[in-house]
Amino acid sequence: MLHHVKLIHATKSRKLVGKKIVLAIPGSIAAVECVKLARELIRHGAEVYAVMSESAQKIIHPYAMEFATGNPVVTEITGFVEHVELVGEHENKADLVLVCPATANTISKIACGIDDTPVTTVVTTAFAHTPIMIAPAMHSTMYEHPIVKENIEKLKKLGVEFIDPRFEEGKVKVASVEEIVYRVIKNLHKKDLSGKRVLVTAGATKEYIDPIRFITNKSSGRMGVAIAEEAEFRGAEVILIKTNGSVSSFVEKQVEVETVEEMLEAIEGELSSKKYDIVILTAAVSDFTPREKANKKIKSGQTLTLELVPTPKIIRRVKELQSDVFLVGFKAEYEVSEEELIEQARKQIEKAKSDVVIANRGEVAFGSEVNEVYWVARDSYEKFPLMSKREVAEKIWDKIVDMLG
Numbered sequence: 590m591l592h593h594v595k596l597i598h599a600t601k602s603r604k605l606v607g608k609k610i611v612l613a614i615p616g617s618i619a620a621v622e623c624v625k626l627a628r629e630l631i632r633h634g635a636e637v638y639a640v641m642s643e644s645a646q647k648i649i650h651p652y653a654m655e656f657a658t659g660n661p662v663v664t665e666i667t668g669f670v671e672h673v674e675l676v677g678e679h680e681n682k683a684d685l686v687l688v689c690p691a692t693a694n695t696i697s698k699i700a701c702g703i704d705d706t707p708v709t710t711v712v713t714t715a716f717a718h719t720p721i722m723i724a725p726a727m728h729s730t731m732y733e734h735p736i737v738k739e740n741i742e743k744l745k746k747l748g749v750e751f752i753d754p755r756f757e758e759g760k761v762k763v764a765s766v767e768e769i770v771y772r773v774i775k776n777l778h779k780k781d782l783s784g785k786r787v788l789v790t791a792g793a794t795k796e797y798i799d800p801i802r803f804i805t806n807k808s809s810g811r812m813g814v815a816i817a818e819e820a821e822f823r824g825a826e827v828i829l830i831k832t833n834g835s836v837s838s839f840v841e842k843q844v845e846v847e848t849v850e851e852m853l854e855a856i857e858g859e860l861s862s863k864k865y866d867i868v869i870l871t872a873a874v875s876d877f878t879p880r881e882k883a884n885k886k887i888k889s890g891q892t893l894t895l896e897l898v899p900t901p902k903i904i905r906r907v908k909e910l911q912s913d914v915f916l917v918g919f920k921a922e923y924e925v926s927e928e929e930l931i932e933q934a935r936k937q938i939e940k941a942k943s944d945v946v947i948a949n950r951g952e953v954a955f956g957s958e959v960n961e962v963y964w965v966a967r968d969s970y971e972k973f974p975l976m977s978k979r980e981v982a983e984k985i986w987d988k989i990v991d992m993l994g
């Protein structure tokens with residue numbers, strides 16, 4: 590691996606370590622995104638090989654992809670049978686072919702089994718035994734062409750995974766680099782939660798004082814989003830119930846809520862209509878709400894006394910609705926000793942019948958990218974050292990998978 594590529598390899602995560610990805614680039618203007626895309630895949634640990642159609646080479650120079658990947662770029666199929674080297678039937682073949690940004694032309698050729706460019710030849714060679722993902726990008730009238738549409742449907746039926754484009758400024762723009770990386774990780778990840786249904790909550794609730802003012806807290810939603818995304822990578826069917834000010838997420842099924850009441854309603858709706866295996870309540874829900882909510886903006890320039898009443902304890906509803914669900918609660922305390930933190934977590938285990946409580950300190954956790962947590966069970970506990978919230982999520986799921994066998 591070239592030195593400058595080594596410097597960025599697996600710096601964001603190790604999710605794609607050991608994975609060889611062929612980035613097959615057709616001639617869409619969005620090919621200009623491929624340098625960034627390749628580098629992001631490498632930052633998550635992948636080894637990337639670029640293949641370019643003749644049209645793609647008129648949009649970006651192969652040198653750019655050589656630089657981005659640190660590997661030779663396939664610009665034509667020669668006597669070295671590059672397509673067989675990359676994706677033929679042998680133990681060194683790539684793990685995934687990602688066609689991005691896919692033109693109408695390349696999509697339709699693939700659907701007809703035509704291979705007359707380096708991109709289409711690689712796809713045809715890979716078709717039978719290697720996952721193929723396609724991220725389209727084209728003008729909207731091309732995307733709406735009935736035959737292009739039919740070809741996309743045909744490929745979906747044959748197991749090709751499409752990463753849907755964004756519709757902006759009348760154009761069908763290729764999905765964002767972040768979304769493509771998310772979907773690639775999801776495709777290649779080990780699936781030790783498949784068949785499990787998981788509910789995760791995330792973010793800070795808002796309790797209104799009047800129509801424009803509310804009580805909230807510093808939670809960003811990052812921890813819950815990391816937990817939900819990790820579960821989705823591992824093959825679980827996930828629902829993420831998240832508050833509207835939280836960080837964004839690519840989890841497929843999301844419900845957005847604002848207040849404690851809405852959060853409770855969404856959880857009750859889910860738990861009374863479907864059987865869940867695991868519930869993880871990461872959201873920082875308000876413990877108090879104003880007794881009275883003014884329906885007009887309260888005038889300024891006066892002293893105001895607010896009377897706050899306790900909100901319903903959402904976590905206690907979970908086992909009432911599904912007694913055999915595996916329940917993980919979060920407990921945040923502020924500037925407390927380890928003993929006190931564990932004691933508070935155990936209280937939640939008693940009251941809510943949680944199976945596990947993840948205890949953490951507000952001064953470390955809130956709004957931050959990292960966290961130091963304790964995994965607290967009824968009669969044991971374990972401290973996870975300070976690490977990124979993504980790593981905390983991985984450790985939590987590893988422990989749950991172990992416990993549930």
Ligand SMILES: Cc1cc2nc3c(=O)[nH]c(=O)nc-3n(C[C@H](O)[C@H](O)[C@H](O)COP(=O)(O)O)c2cc1C
Pocket residue numbers: 614615616617618619642643644645648691692693694695706726727728731
């Ligand atoms: C600057 C430029 C931008 C283009 N952008 C797109 C595009 O986004 N989507 C598309 O389907 N075709 C686009 N085309 C047209 C394709 O390059 C053309 O259909 C070509 O035959 C595709 O060949 P390929 O699929 O083998 O790369 C573009 C062409 C040029 C010159």
